[in-house]
Amino acid sequence: MVTVNHHVGDAGNVVQAGVISGDVVFQQAENRDVELNLRHRDDEIELTCADEREPGDKETLELTVTNRVGPARELRFTVRGTPGLRWEIVRREGDSRVESISLEKGGEARLWLRVWCARTDPAAGPGYLEAGATVVGEDVARRWWFGNRLDVRVVANAVLGLRLELGSVTKAQRYQGRVRLENLGNTTLRGVLRSTKIPADDERLWLSPEYIGSAKSATPSRVPPLGHGETDLGGFVLLPGARSEVPIAVDVPSWAPGVRTWHLPLKVEVEREKPKAIGLPLTFRQQDAVADLRHWGGTELKVRQGVLAVAGAALVGVGVVLASLFHSATTESGFTYAQTMPCEAGSKVLVLESLTQADLDTQGHTVVDYDTFTLAQVTKSYPDLSRYQIQLSRRAALCQQVRDHAGPPEYQYFVWLGPVLDADTDKVCAELGREIIASCNPLPR
Secondary structure, X not given: OOOEEEEOOOOOOOOOOOOOOOEXXXXXXXXXXXXXXXXOOOOEEEEEOOOOOOHHHOEEEEEEEEEOOOOOEEEEEEEEEOOOOEEEEXXXXXXXXXXXXXXXXXXXXXXXXXXXXXXXXXXXXXXXXXXXXXXXXXXXXXXXXEOOOEEEEEEOOOEEEEEEEOOOEOOOOEEEEEEEEEEOOOOOEEEEEEEOXXXXXXXXXXXXXXXXXXXXXXXXXXXXXXXXXXXXXXXXXXXXXXXXXXXXXXXXXXXXXXXXXXXXOEEEEEOOOOOEEEOOOXXXXXXXXXXXXXXXXXXXXXXOOXXXXXXXXXXXXXXXXXXXXXXXXXXXXXOEEEOOOOOOOOEEEEEEEEEOHHHXXXXXXXXXXXXXXXXXXXXXXXXXXXXXXXXXEEXXXXXXXXXXXXXXXXXXXXXEEEEEEHHHHHHHHHXXXXXXXXXXXXXXX
């Protein structure tokens, strides 16, 4: 005869047997010493998770706790079931929060369990709820008593946050950017970001959808439309609280003095849900740099390089004043060019402008004068930055790291600042009123 020993559960006892014939099942008997009972007016509790929950919006259930047998007990509570539920147990009188209760043998307490949820937790859908109790002060092997289960359904609250990152926009040209997406709701969002038709209310504020495309496309304006003037820019799948991004390319078609705000005709389409979109319409500002020049009487700069042709800049020597590092020579048109650019570990060159020959001929003096003037204003407040100087170099004089990222060959002249200590990079760019990468380019390590 085959002996089968089957152990189920843990009764906390050791059983020793000699010869066993047949099946033996070790099973922990159900402990009903403490009984918990939840009651609610509905068969299924429905919870709506909003941005803010006031006490009156909390769902209230009646909880009865009975110490049926055994000694007097000090009990504390827990709630399990649907993940992420917030809860508290209160007494009827005064609604004071209860951390624990004392019950004599045969004693009974009637309490109130309040449950609610925040916007991103728990996940939407069906679940359950049950209350549990244990004796205060028991060791890690403590016993838990759980009562009856009640069905819970969390209502889907679809909220999607959107934010545009496009950098500094000045002249009419192509800009690479991204749309940041964040799931601010409690349900998974599967969808796509699309360009769409311009609203009819004020077309002057909107950039035409033909100028918006996927960053993967060589020419945004040539992306085949999906139909009805719509272009699929990229899909996304976001769990509650998750973030993602969709790269986009934007062709800015025109330039005018002053500051202009463009609206992007974008929308999101999500499977099953119709989310609340926070951040739409996405906008960006196109600002001509000459607006600042007019304040100090500089010559007019008709077009300013908006996104630098140089994708990066070079690592250079630490803490040495430029005058001791560079050999300069005055050449045609009165410009002074830095003949060499050191590329040693420890600090960086910040490239501020990239110019074509035509840019240099028509705007070169204005650009250099403007950048020099701006740096001088900064050093009045931050004398420690006076170690840095504005330099102009030909493409051939760039160190190899910069030349490798110097963009199209038509950009032959570069205005830069350095050497800048790593610790000063963010400060210098910020005080010059420039954005890292967009208009103040250090070479990433």
